[in-house]
Structures are given as structure tokens and as C-alpha cells.
Amino acid sequence: MKKTFRFYFALxxxxxxxxxxxxxxxxxxxxxxxxxxxxxxxxxGRITKPKKIIGITGTNGKTTVANMLEDILTQNNIPFFxxxxxxxxxxxxxxxxxxxxxxLGHPKQDLAVLELDERSAPxxxxxxxxxxxxxxxxxxxSCKRNAHAEFILxxxxxxxxxxxxxxxxxxxxxxxxxxxxxxxxxxxIDHLDTDKTVCENIVNDAPICPNCSGPLxxxxxxxxxxxxxxxxxxxxxxPEADYLATDIDLSAMTMTVKSGETQSTYSLPNSSTIxxxxxxxxxxxxxxxxxxxxxxxxxxxxxxxxxxxxMETETPNGKKIILHLAKAQNPIACSRAFENVRNAPGRKSVxxxxxxxxxxxxxxxxxxxxxxxxxxxxxxxSIVQLILVGARHYDTYLRALLADIPENRITHMRNERDAxxxxxxxxxxxxxxxxxxxxxLSEEIRxxxxxxxxxxxxxxxxx
Amino acid sequence: xxxxxxxxxxxxxxxxxxxxxxxxxxLPQAEFCSTPLCGDVRFVREKVDLVxxxxxxxxxxxxxxxxxxxxxxxxxKEIDGGTVFLFTGNAxxxxxxxxxxxDGSRIDGLGLYRLHAKRDRQNRHxxxxxxxxxxxxxxxxxxxxxxxxxxxxxxxxxxxxxxxxLNRDASTEGIRVHNxxxxxxxxxLLVQNPPFMRYLLRLIGAENTPLAFEKEADEAYAVxxxxxxxxxxxxEKAPESNKLPIPKLPIRFKH
Numbered sequence: 227m228k229k230t231f232r233f234y235f236a237l238x239x240x241x242x243x244x245x246x247x248x249x250x251x252x253x254x255x256x257x258x259x260x261x262x263x264x265x266x267x268x269x270x271g272r273i274t275k276p277k278k279i280i281g282i283t284g285t286n287g288k289t290t291v292a293n294m295l296e297d298i299l300t301q302n303n304i305p306f307f308x309x310x311x312x313x314x315x316x317x318x319x320x321x322x323x324x325x326x327x328x329x330l331g332h333p334k335q336d337l338a339v340l341e342l343d344e345r346s347a348p349x350x351x352x353x354x355x356x357x358x359x360x361x362x363x364x365x366x367x368s369c370k371r372n373a374h375a376e377f378i379l380x381x382x383x384x385x386x387x388x389x390x391x392x393x394x395x396x397x398x399x400x401x402x403x404x405x406x407x408x409x410x411x412x413x414x415i416d417h418l419d420t421d422k423t424v425c426e427n428i429v430n431d432a433p434i435c436p437n438c439s440g441p442l443x444x445x446x447x448x449x450x451x452x453x454x455x456x457x458x459x460x461x462x463x464x465p466e467a468d469y470l471a472t473d474i475d476l477s478a479m480t481m482t483v484k485s486g487e488t489q490s491t492y493s494l495p496n497s498s499t500i501x502x503x504x505x506x507x508x509x510x511x512x513x514x515x516x517x518x519x520x521x522x523x524x525x526x527x528x529x530x531x532x533x534x535x536x537m538e539t540e541t542p543n544g545k546k547i548i549l550h551l552a553k554a555q556n557p558i559a560c561s562r563a564f565e566n567v568r569n570a571p572g573r574k575s576v577x578x579x580x581x582x583x584x585x586x587x588x589x590x591x592x593x594x595x596x597x598x599x600x601x602x603x604x605x606x607x608s609i610v611q612l613i614l615v616g617a618r619h620y621d622t623y624l625r626a627l628l629a630d631i632p633e634n635r636i637t638h639m640r641n642e643r644d645a646x647x648x649x650x651x652x653x654x655x656x657x658x659x660x661x662x663x664x665x666x667l668s669e670e671i672r673x674x675x676x677x678x679x680x681x682x683x684x685x686x687x688x689x
Numbered sequence: 690x691x692x693x694x695x696x697x698x699x700x701x702x703x704x705x706x707x708x709x710x711x712x713x714x715x716l717p718q719a720e721f722c723s724t725p726l727c728g729d730v731r732f733v734r735e736k737v738d739l740v741x742x743x744x745x746x747x748x749x750x751x752x753x754x755x756x757x758x759x760x761x762x763x764x765x766k767e768i769d770g771g772t773v774f775l776f777t778g779n780a781x782x783x784x785x786x787x788x789x790x791x792d793g794s795r796i797d798g799l800g801l802y803r804l805h806a807k808r809d810r811q812n813r814h815x816x817x818x819x820x821x822x823x824x825x826x827x828x829x830x831x832x833x834x835x836x837x838x839x840x841x842x843x844x845x846x847x848x849x850x851x852x853x854x855l856n857r858d859a860s861t862e863g864i865r866v867h868n869x870x871x872x873x874x875x876x877x878l879l880v881q882n883p884p885f886m887r888y889l890l891r892l893i894g895a896e897n898t899p900l901a902f903e904k905e906a907d908e909a910y911a912v913x914x915x916x917x918x919x920x921x922x923x924x925e926k927a928p929e930s931n932k933l934p935i936p937k938l939p940i941r942f943k944h
Contacts, residue, residue, distance in 0.1 A: 369703045369875075370815045370832045376746040377810070377834075428706070433698040434726075439752065441698075441727055557704070591817070592830045594875045597707030617916075620909035624880065627902045628710060 227271040227353075229331055236265035237273070237331050240324045256313045259320030270316060271353030273323050276307075276333040279354065280515060281390075283342045284362030284401065285378070286559055287504045288314070291362055292341040294495070294508045294529055299339065301525035302517065306337035314341040316349040345372050347385040355387040360511040362504065363452065364400040366431055368555035370592060375400055375431040393511045395503065396465045397448065399455050403436040413510040414467030415448070418474060418499060422447045429557055429598050437462040448499055449565070450558060469510040474502060483509050483519075490519035493527045500562050501531060539672065541681035546572075546655040547672050554580040554661035557598035563659050564603035572654035573610045577645050579660040579668055581616020593621045601629035611650040614638040642667060649680040656680070690719040690893065691735075695742040696726045696753060703832065705743040705777050707877035712739075714901035715890070726756060732772060733763035738893045740767075744778020744875065747808065747834065751796055753783055761799045768801060773892050774869040777878055779835060781864055781871025782806040788835065802844060802866050804855075806835040816925035818874055819917040820847030820854075820862055825884035826914050829874030837873075839864065846872055851917065852924035868892060883910050 240258040247255055262269040282292045296308050309322035319340060326334050342350055344364075361382075366375050379400055386392075386405050395401040396412030425447045432451035435442050440459030447453040456463035472489075473482040479494045481502065494505055505526070512522050537549040550566065553559035560580065567576055604612055604626070612635055614622045619638040626636050637648045649656060656675060660668035675681055694709055713721060722737075724730055732740045745753065757764065764784070768774065782788050785804035787795045791811070798805075813834055820827045827847050837855045839845070845854070845861020854862040855873075863872030870889075872878065879886045883906045890898055900906055916922055 366702070370813065373810075373813060373832075373834065374702050374746050376748060429701075430698070441725070592815075592832065592875070593881075594704040594707075594830060594832075594877065597704030597710070597877055597880070599704075618913075620905065620912050621881070624902055624905050624909050625707075627905060628707070628714060628880070 227268060229272050230266075232266045233269065233272040233331065236262045236269050237324065237327070238329065239265060240320075241329065244321070244325060253311060256315070256317040256321045258324050259312075259317035259322075262320050262324060263317060268353060270320050270323065270350070273320075273327060273331045274333055275323070275354060276326075276338045277336040278515075279338045279340060279356045279358075280511060281340050281342045281356030281359040282362070282507075282511075283344045283347075283359060283382070284395075285344065285365040285367050285372075285375075286556070286562070287362040287500060287507070288341050290501065290504045290531060290535060291360060291507050291511075292339060294504065294531075295360075295511060296339050297529055298508065298512060298517075298522055298525040299337075302521050304337065305335050306339050307333075307335045308339040309341055314343040315346040319350060319354065344378050344382060347381045351385040351387055356390050358393060358511060358514055359386065359390045360393040360507050361395065361401050361404060362507055363395050363398045364404075364431070365450065365558040366429060366598065367558070369594060370555070379404065391514065393507065393514055395452075395507065396467050397446075397452050397454060397503075399432040399436055399442065399451060399464065402465050411468035411510065411514060412465045413469040413503075413506045414454075414464070414471070415474070415502060415506065416467075416470050416472040418448060418502075420448070420499065421453070425450065427561055427600050428602075429561070435460060435462050449562065452499075452503075469506065469513065471502065471506045481505070485513065488519070490523060492519075492523050493529070495526065495529045496531050496536070498562070498566050539676065541676060543682060545653070545681060547675055547681070548655060548657045549668055549672060550657055550659050552578075552580060552659040552661060555592070555595050557595050557600075560595075560659070561600040561603065564600055567657045567659070568603045568606045568609065570608075570655065570657070572608070573652055574608060575611040575613065575650050575653035575656045576604060576609055577613040577615070577656060577658045577671070578622065579615065579642060579658060579664045579671070581618050581622070581642075591618070593618055593625075596622060596625040599625075601626055601631070605629050605631045610635065610653050612636045613645045613648060615642040615645050616640070642671065643674065646671060646674045646678050646680075649675065649678065651680060651683070653680075690716060690895065691731075691737045692716070692719055692721050692739045692741065693731050693737045694721065694723045695730065695740065696745075696749075696756075697723050697743070698725055699749045700743045700745040700753070700780060702744040702746070703778060703875045705875060705877050708743070708775070708777065708879040709741060711877065711880045711886070711901065715886070715898060716895060726752060730757070730760060732767060733760050738773065739889075740772065740774045742774075742776045742780040742783070744780060747779075747810075750779060750783060750788065753780075754796065754798060757783065757799060758797075761801070764799065765801055768867055768869050771868050773889070774871075775878075775889065776869075776871040778873060778875060779806070779833060781873065782835060782837065784869070784871070785837070785864075802839075802864060802869075804837050804839045804844075804864055806837045808835045810834045814853070816853050817917065817922075818847075818852035818862060818924065819850045819914075820852070821850055822847045822885060823888055825882075825888075826850070826917075827874070827878075827882050827885055828910075828913055828917055829872075829876040829878055829881060831873045832875060833873055837864075846870055847874070851922070880906065881910065881913070883907050 307326035396414035435457035552563035846863030
């Protein structure tokens with residue numbers, strides 16, 4: 227696409243906006259990109275793109291994958307720019323391109339790492355062709371925005387450029403079926419000790435064969451529809467992995483990745499199944515980009531999952547406060563978080579900060595997602611207390627009761643801040659499960675808990 | 690008592706199988722039969738007290754229509770005979786006349802009542818709904834790609850109090866033909882609306898059955914209703930993606 231006067235005006239205006247925002251101390255806003263697209267709707271198509279673009283998309287894990295990938299590139303002193311501090315929709319991508327271009331619209335770096343919102347595909351891919359696109363997985367997400375997994379798959383199939391090389395999750399029958407004509411590699415996990423043959427989750431988004439619509443047999447189930455499948459009707463089966471994770475050792479926190487004749491052992495920054503997949507996606511993507519196993523292995527040894535997603539704090543009396551992102555409206559992200567909480571050691575209190583105040587303010591509030599979410603994971607003897615807060619606490623309480631969680635373990639209240647005084651002294655750990663718009667509230671509550679008797683006082687007798 | 694859930698492996702979107710989980714708690718003695726898409730539908734060959742079908746994807750709608758079309762006459766007899774059906778989300782379009790795609794092409798439904806739906810996958814409709822049924826309030830949310838139309842409101846299920854009915858001009862939401870209840874309302878409907886749940890239980894012969902967690906369900910309903918009835922409550926807001934932090938400029942450029 228040619229650069230027009232309209233494009234240059236939009237670029238100049240957006241750069242002035244960015245400068246103004248910087249002067250007043252605002253960061254990470256997509257406003258410059260919003261302006262650019264208002265003034266020049268095909269702005270992303272007209273601005274000169276860097277020589278190489280690595281894109282990361284998918285329903286869950288794309289921010290974690292993008293952050294890890296960027297950290298490894300940084301540690302290898304490879305120059306790039308990204309949209310880490312901005313949004314992953316078209317306005318955020320435009321903002322990242324503007325911030326990293328000169329006044330003529332030429333990029334300052336040759337490489338971009340862009341987290342790309344899957345729902346925004348029609349507004350992105352007509353204008354921007356990633357060289358490598360990592361797709362973590364495809365699930366149902368917010369029903370209001372993303373409708374259902376089939377809809378997301380259909381827009382990705384329609385919009386992803388034919389020349390983009392795909393790095394796909396081979397253990398996800400939906401993700402691995404994207405754009406069958408594109409060049410692709412698959413990553414997969416060989417075996418986990420927690421492998422099952424029956425799905426214990428409410429949601430299974432891949433019950434039928436993507437090829438013939440016949441019933442799909444799940445040979446290995448990791449979570450929801452993630453695992454290995456085959457179709458007895460047409461012979462479809464999960465694809466062979468190009469990058470296969472083997473020998474996953476959660477005590478040493480390592481895994482081996484085999485690719486053809488070569489294999490290397492890497493550190494795992496986190497032991498949850500979804501983060502093993504995320505790490506594998508990062509390794510596969512970077513090997514495809516051309517990094518050597520050594521260039522990935524060394525930075526991975528010191529890598530952590532972003533603190534805005536997971537953070538542990540030890541209290542003065544030796545207890546733990548764990549902040550864990552769960553994402554309201556997204557039943558899979560919440561179910562994953564609930565399972566992580568169940569599997570964590572010790573006696574736990576769980577505070578759900580998932581009442582979507584942002585949602586209620588800006589669009590239509592929905593609680594339907596609660597019934598796609600596995601509250602049943604929270605019905606475990608190790609979870610001594612479940613605290614439900616917010617405007618819809620009665621609805622969430624009813625959902626928890628329907629999961630057979632004993633009434634005497636549930637505390638519910640309108641005011642989120644009152645949760646601190648309600649904490650069960652017998653719990654060793656408090657998990658604060660929060661959603662993206664309650665990050666500051668979760669931090670405020672964490673501080674209050676740190677100052678509370680729960681964190682400073684003596685442990686109850688008999689503990 | 691027998692309750693048949695049609696195709697739950699594929700007709701399970703938007704948490705709507707929560708309706709069935711609630712029914713299982715309320716009616717622990719009842720037999721709940723799940724019929725997969727590749728299985729044989731029971732209600733046309735044996736007595737079933739309640740037939741449930743939940744929301745599904747657009748491709749699944751077409752598979753379900755294909756599956757049920759050969760049973761059209763039997764289903765028609767069941768509806769006329771008073772069998773109780775509860776269809777939620779876009780399931781209600783299956784028994785209508787047709788579904789129209791964005792390009793004008795049509796998918797024939799079973800034609801059991803006069804209703805047609807128009808799909809618009811570029812613009813998803815999201816709204817909250819407050820209505821009235823049998824003298825009680827009914828609440829839920831709507832999230833859908835299609836909008837339905839009927840010749841008039843005579844087959845409407847819920848009277849619109851706040852929000853959007855079957856379409857923007859309709860004074861009713863959903864469809865009722867004998868004991869067939871179809872609604873776009875999600876929630877799940879039965880969990881969020883104890884009065885409607887009690888009505889349905891009466892209809893299937895379980896009128897004296899208390900609801901599971903009755904006090905808690907009534908409490909949640911009352912709190913929600915107070916908010917929905919508040920003048921400040923807005924049932925439909927502009928999609929977030931349309932909200933920009935700054936106003937558009939009245940500037941026009943040539944390419």
C-alpha cells in the first residue's frame with residue numbers, strides 16, 4: 227500500500243499525541259493508534275513494516291508466550307520492538323508501529339514481536355503479514371466478544387495470510403487445523419504424569435472431528451480438549467510433532483525438546499501444564515526463527531512468568547499470598563486457575579475477585595460463564611475457605627453451591643475489601659484470583675492482607 | 690420422570706447446560722438422558738417429560754436441522770400433544786421456518802412455527818433483558834449473531850419490560866407454542882429465574898418439588914431484579930470496541 231498525504235498526516239498526528247501522552251506521564255495507551263486509524267483507516271497497511279514479524283495469537287497464554295519470547299530475545303541482545311506495554315488489538319498494534327517508526331513511517335528495528343488478538347484478525351491480517359505466527363490454543367472465551375471457538379477458527383482461517391508460517395499446538399485439534407494450506411510446524415507434549423483419558427472439565431470445545439464431524443476419540447486428555455485424539459470414522463488423528471517435549475521433570479523443573487535428530491534440555495519457569503505448553507511454544511517459535519538451542523536454554527534458566535500474572539509473597543508468619551490471574555468471562559482461564567489452586571500444597575483460602583465491574587460499566591454484564599467454569603475444582607478438602615465478593619456475589623455463591631462446595635466453607639459479601647477481615651486463620655496460603663481489570667484492587671488487597679492479623683499473627687494451635 | 694437433553698456434546702454453549710445441572714439437583718429421582726448427535730432421539734418413540742436443547746454454533750445448527758428434519762412430523766405431533774420443550778439460545782431457530790445468512794442464502798428449518806432468523810456475524814448482539822411471564826419477572830442476557838422475526842407477537846413467550854425482544858420492534862421475547870418454550874435468554878435461565886423454574890416444574894408434574902438452594906436462588910434473583918428495575922439500569926450499551934477515548938474529527942481526506 228502506498229503512503230498518502232492522509233497517512234502522513236495520521237502518522238504525524240499520532241506521534242504528536244504520543245508525545246503529549248508521554249509529557250503528561252501516561253504509558254501503554256493505544257490512543258496514538260486509535261487516532262491513526264480514525265484518520266487513516268488502513269494505516270497499518272500503509273506504514274512500512276519491519277523485515278521480520280513474529281506474531282503470537284490464540285485464546286490463552288499469548289501474553290505469557292510473548293513476554294517470555296521477548297525476554298529471551300533481549301537476553302540475546304537481538305534488537306526488536308513489541309506491543310508489550312500496549313494492547314493486542316488493531317489500535318495497540320498501530321501504536322507499537324508508530325512508536326517504533328520515524329516520521330516517514332519507516333521502522334527503527336528490523337524485527338517486531340507482536341501479540342495479536344485472535345478476535346481482531348479481520349482488522350489485522352489484511353494489513354500485516356507475520357513471517358511466523360505462533361498459535362497457543364483455541365478455546366471458547368468471552369461469549370459476548372468471541373462468541374465461540376468455531377467462530378474464532380473461521381475468522382483465523384479466513385484472514386491469516388497464506389505466506390505466514392504457523393507454529394501450532396499439535397495437541398489442540400482446533401488449533402492444529404488452522405489454515406491447512408499454510409507452511410507449519412507442530413509442538414506437542416509426549417507424556418505427563420497427570421495425563422487422563424476422560425475429560426473432567428465441563429467444557430470440551432472439540433467433541434467432533436474437524437475433518438468429517440464424526441465423534442472424536444480422546445486418547446490422552448490434558449485439560450479440556452487439549453490432548454491427543456483420533457477419529458474412527460475418517461482416520462483423522464493429532465499431527466506428528468516437529469517439536470516434542472519429553473522427560474518432563476517437575477522436581478528438577480526441566481524438559482527435553484526433540485526436533486528431528488536433535489534434542490536439548492530446557493528449564494521450566496512454571497510447573498502448570500498450560501505453562502509447560504507456553505514454554506514449548508516459545509522454544510518452538512524461537513527455533514523456527516533461527517535461534518540455537520543454547521541461545522534459548524541459557525535465558526530460560528532465569529526466566530519468570532510475569533508478576534502481573536502470578537506472584538507469590540511470603541508473610542511475616544511464614545504464610546503465603548499468591549496473586550493468580552484468572553480472567554473473568556473466560557471459563558477456560560478460570561478453570562485452569564481453579565485447578566492450579568486445588569493442586570497447590572497446604573490448606574488454602576481462595577478469594578475470587580472476578581466480579582467484572584469493568585464489564586458492567588462498559589457493556590452487558592454476563593454471569594453465564596460461571597456455568598462453563600469448573601467450580602468443582604474448588605470443592606476440595608485442602609481448600610478451607612472460598613471467599614466470593616462483588617456486586618454479583620449472590621449469583622457466584624449459588625454457582626459454588628451447585629458445585630457441591632460445603633456451605634460452611636463459603637463466605638460471600640458485597641465489599642471486596644471486607645474479605646481481608648474474613649480470612650480463615652487456618653489457611654496457610656491465600657490465593658487471590660483476579661481478572662485483568664482488578665489488578666490494582668488485587669494489589670491493594672494483597673497489601674491489606676500483609677498488614678492483617680492473618681499474615682502477622684500466631685498460627686492457630688494444632689497447626 | 691424422564692428428561693432428554695438433545696446433543697449436549699455440541700449444544701452446550703454459554704453455560705447453558707447449567708440449566709440441566711440445576712434440574713438434576715432439583716429432581717434427583719428423575720432420569721436424565723443425554724442423546725448425542727449420532728444417537729437416536731428418544732422423545733419421538735417414548736414418553737419424555739421435558740426435552741431440552743441448548744445454544745450451539747452456526748454449523749451445528751445446520752447439523753441439528755439435518756438430524757431432526759426427518760422427524761419433523763413426529764415432533765409436530767409431540768408439540769401439539771403438549772410435550773414440554775425448553776430450547777435456549779439459537780436452538781429456537783431450529784424449529785422455525787428458515788435461517789437467513791448474510792449473503793441472503795437460506796437454511797430451511799423444520800417449519801413448526803412462523804419464525805425466521807437473520808444472521809449477522811459482523812455484529813454480535815449483546816444485551817440484558819427484563820421481561821414478564823405469568824405475573825413474574827424474568828431476567829437474562831442475550832448474546833447472539835442472529836435476530837428473529839415472527840409475523841406478530843402472538844407466539845411471544847416473555848413480555849418485554851426492558852431490553853430487546855425477538856427483534857428491536859418486538860414487544861415479546863422468545864416463542865411459545867403449546868408447551869414449547871424457546872428463548873434467547875441465557876443466564877442460565879432456570880437458575881436465574883426461580884419463578885419460571887417453578888412454572889416449568891408444575892408443567893412437568895413436579896409442582897410440589899422445592900428448588901435446590903431455594904433461599905439462595907431467590908435471594909440472588911431479588912438482588913438482580915432490584916438492579917434491573919432501577920431506572921439507571923441500561924439493558925444495552927455500545928460495544929466496547931466502538932468506544933474510542935477521543936471523539937472522531939469531522940475531517941475527510943481523499944485516498
